[in-house]
Amino acid sequence: MLVLFDRKINSTLHRVTMTCDPDELARAMYMMSTNATVHIGITLSAIVVFIATSHVCRQIRxxxxxxxxxxxxxxxxxxxxxxxxxxxxxxxxxxxxxEESRARLEKRSYQIAIQPQHVSFLRGCGVDFDNLEGLWEDGCFYTRVGIYLGYIINILQLYKKPVDFNFSTKFSRDLSACVDSISGRKLAICCDGRNGLASRVLGLSDESIHHSTGVYGALAAIEKNNETYVPKSEIRVHNVGFDLSAYNSAAYEDEGKSKFNLKIFGNSTCRFLALAINKTDSNVVKTLRTVLDKSMMRNIFLKCFNTYKRADEASISDSFCLHHMRFSPRLYEIKLSQRAEIAAYIADCDLFVITEGEASRSYNFNTGK
Structure with missing residues (x-):
């Protein structure tokens, strides 16, 4: 219609121009200006609609x-x-x-070891290890966990985004309802450990699947409460053998076939020892799996510590172990426990739920990592 209208104006203008009628010429010019105004109005309207639609779409996204x-x-x-x-x-x-208070959180005394690849990753996330108290060895960083937690809490408070800390607050169904009521999309990350209830409260099944690792292991902890806290690096020893002929003469026959892996870790106030060996039916393993005399495992851990300890550490005596060592009485099977459900989306409240760390999977064995 606009094209026909333009043609009509152009023909009228041509006719008026040829006849040189002033009234007709003025009328033709008026029609042209009106047509231009209509064009401009339509264009502006289209631009306004486009901008408004784009703004709404951007806001929705x-x-x-x-x-x-x-x-x-x-x-x-x-x-x-x-x-x-x-x-x-x-x-x-x-x-x-x-669940714990901030003060108690920052007093946690067990030691963590941050591997070199994780150190590099955390540096990229803004963690300044030069301002963290700890020990470096072979690119690995050792520190008391409370020091690391306190440092991260301080970093979180430096961001301009709102951070709501709720210490001394156990997550419950009432808090779950509060989470559901938060407007917009939400992501809940459950990191409350193997015995935590947050994932179940938020709707995940608490069913777990247990897997055998094909490894036997045993643990010991030596408490040295009179020592000053000092971070210590890990000690790893492979192909460790034991002479158990004093307890079982048959165990001596295949002593060379039963080689253990030993790891000593922890800080100066609490040293941990972890022994592990692949599943085997050797007499040594059978003896350590079924032994009823607790002194056998105590003596094994005692000799392991005194033999492979750091040069700056003092040896421990049998009497010291009687009062300050806790240990596994025999070898046991190391298993992995993994949640059947580790992630879910709840459409009603637009909530994603995931589990991380030991809340997702854990071993019945500790290696200090």
């Missing part, structure tokens, strides 16, 4: 992309996950729930 992250459990896994969440542009708010 922005609202869908925005994410509130809820971390349950302020251990090393939980706080590291919180740090990664704050570095994500889509995360607009962080909420942390921890």
């Amino acid at each position: 922005k609202d869908l992309a925005q994410l509130t992250v809820i971390v349950i459990g302020a251990g090393p896994i939980g706080l590291t996950a919180a740090l990664l969440a704050l570095r994500c542009k889509r995360v607009t708010k962080l909420i942390i729930y921890e």
